[in-house]
Amino acid sequence: MTTTTADATRATVEKFLTLRLAGDTEGLTALFADEVDWQLAENPVVPWIRPRSTAAECAAQSAELAEHTVAEDARASVDTFLVDGADAVLTGQLSGTVRATGKSFAGPFALRLTVENGRIARHHLYENSVSIAAACTP
Secondary structure (H helix, E strand, O other), rough: OOOOOHHHHHHHHHHHHHHHOOOOOHHHHEEEEEEEEOOOOOOOOOOOOOOOOOOOHHHHHHHHHHEEEHHOOOEEEEEEEEEEEOOOEEEEEEEEEEOOOOOEEEEEEEEEEEEEEEEEEEEEEEHHHHHHHHHHHH
């Protein structure tokens, strides 16, 4: 059986989700391309939402999120997982609690990933940044 580009993309994204869930920063660093097209609306009141472009910076986002939120309250569910060649789009719901304020956030998300040579070269995340910013504000 021949592996298609879509099959390879799906496998890479599934590995990304597994590593992300495990908080495996080293594994994530290896999975991200050396240079990443990272897009996430910058939000100065949210410490883990900032510009990133290198594999190490992108992988560190998971650890930074864990540092600033309550792990037991973190939830994410994927409703849709679409793959078209090198591109994947996941949609779902996420929620959590900010450790410093005790406030919760929740809302839908969409994540667009592009895989090149087995590594994630594009990571565009669209989420309810208003809810997250409100939860970070004392």
